[in-house]
Amino acid sequence: MEQTTSDRVELGEIIEQAERFRTRVLTGDPDGVEVLGVEMLALDDLARATRGSLVIATLPTAEAPRAYQIDIAVRRTISSGAAVLVLTGDVTLSETSRTLARRGALVILGADAAPSELAVFVDRLVRRGAAGALSRAEHAIEAVSRAADAGTDDIRTVVLEVASAALSVDVHIDEVPGVRWSDADAVCIGEVPIGRLVAARDDPAVSIARPVIASVLSRALSRETQDRFGPVRSRADLIVELLFAESSRIDGLAVDAARAGLPVQLSHSVAWLIPRVPDDRERRVPPSLVAALEVRALQLVDDRDETWHVAAFHDDLLIVASEELGAADHQRRLRDVVERFVEQAAVLVGTEWTFTMGLGTPQSGAGGLRQSATEARIAAESAVAGGRLGAVEVTDVTGLRRVLLDFYASPLSRTLLDDVLAPLDALGPERAETSVRTLLAYLSTRNSLARAAEILTLHPNAVNYRIRRIEQTLELELDDPDVRFALELACRLRLVSSR
Structure with a gap:
């Protein structure tokens, strides 16, 4: 023979x-x-x-x-x-x-x-020939299936190594954007594509085996992800509910969160990320990619000592780092992780996307988690509104801005102070901002036209003209101490939130 x-x-x-x-x-x-x-x-x-x-x-x-x-x-x-x-x-x-x-x-x-x-x-x-290619492909598929059934810790590495050895060619995952879950060579976690399975060279055996290996690897990764991150992802829903619930529900939600394993008693620092395309502000990340970003963030922090949670709110992402109260460099370590995540996220969604990051200060307890998230969200939204896409906005650990943000977290406070400035808002965005800055310079210098003029780099007469018009528009007496206090607080809060 x-x-x-x-x-x-x-x-x-x-x-x-x-x-x-x-x-x-x-x-x-x-x-x-x-x-x-x-x-x-x-x-x-x-x-x-x-x-x-x-x-x-x-x-x-x-x-x-x-x-x-x-x-x-x-x-x-x-x-x-x-x-x-x-x-x-x-x-x-x-x-x-x-x-x-x-x-x-x-x-x-x-x-x-x-x-x-x-x-x-x-x-x-x-x-x-064709028979030889089929034989090699069958061998590779059998070897990969056995490796996936073994349920090892790092299933991705094991399966890729086994596939490479069986096919005698390097096989790896190319994490490129734009992969559809329906592509034959797509590697997915659930229905979320994380890349495509590629080989260093193509031959008939590789072409036959690659779709099957990609499918086996996808199922193995889905099972591994569910086993590893399932409890963490379920707690993410509790975090979102805790952040946006009415104040009267905080205590009850905190109890539920503690029962689910969320360490609400620790100190929390929150990063709020807003993905945007500079040339198309209305464009939003598809839900499937948001899920992929969640998984990538969880993979990034899986081996770290801190307690981490990742949650999605619409198309924004929240990354929460929780530690014992007083832990050193809490916010800095959160920033380091999120910056690494942003670098890797560009591979999934494409380099056209920017991630604007707001960082909240470390705060303890359920209320502290809400506080840090509010700081982070306002910082990120302010940067986006100011055109600073891709910026990193950090809330100061101490100082007036933190106090103002805490005050701003109350919907009632925001409503009352916005009502005070509503007549100026009716003038239009540009004139309203100019009026707020002029009014703040005047009030913060104890109604001194000369010192306000220095701050605004204007002539005192010009400042006087503006102040008289603002006073008429607001229909308020600026010599009244209570009025001055309320207006200065409203102006500072307006500029902090928009900055």
Whole structure:
């Protein structure tokens, strides 16, 4: 049953892909040995084997051959110039056979398979045709399926390594944007594509196996993600509800969160990220990509000591770092992680997207979580409103701005102070902002026209003219201390929130 081909295959590849036949090296070095064909011959006919072939010895009976018979078979195979001798069944080589094989540069393999089945398998590989490609693909799929069933810790790395070894080509995930979950080579977590499965080179076997390997890997990653991040992602819903619930519900939600494993008693620092495309402010990240970003953020913090949660609110993302009260560099470590996340997120959604980041100060308890999230959201939204897409806005740990933001977190406070400035807002955005800045400069200098003029780089008469018009528009008496206090607070709050 001689088969030859000009497209040579190495013995190491055959051994690797014939794993299911328990093919093993009994003696000799398979590295660099080329196999030109495959034959099945009886022990007495091994001298007729073709040079460079892999010859499978067939036995006349079911009994294992004796040591002297194997010695004779080895001598005959060497004399023929065959490259490999395969002995099936439970065979033990004598020292004489090993010595003969080493002198004759003959590799001897053992295998647990019917000679005809093994011959057909090797023939497919050696011929390198459609049958060979199918055989390699089947081997790769079987190997990957076994690796996925094993349920190891780093399933992604294990499956890719097994696939690469089985196909004899590097296989990896290319995390490029724009991959659809329906693509044949898409690797997904659930229905969220994280990239496509690619190989260093394409051949028929790779083309056949790649969609199946991508599917197996996707299911394995989905299971691993659910096992690892399922509880954390379920707590994310509680975080969003806690942040936006009425104040009267905080205590009850905090109890629910604690029961679910959310450490509300710790100190929390929140990062609020707003993704936008500079040339299209109305464009929003598709929900599927928001889910992919959540998973990527969780993967990024999985091995860190702090307690982390990631939540999505519409198309914005919240990343929460929780630690013991008073932990050093709490906000800085949150920023480091989020900046790394932004770098990796560009791979998923594309470099056209920017992520504007607002960082809240570390605050303790359920109320502190709300406070830090409010600071972060206002900082991020202010940067977006000011045209600073992609900026990082940090809330100061101490100072007036923090106090104002705390005050601004109350819907009632915002409503009352916005009502005070409503007459100025009716003038239009530009005139309203100019009026607010002029009024704040005047009130913060105890109604000094000269000092306000220095701040605004205007002539005192110009400041006086503006103040008189503002006073008429607001219909308020600026000499009244209570009025001055309320107006200055409203102006500072307006500028802080818009800054």
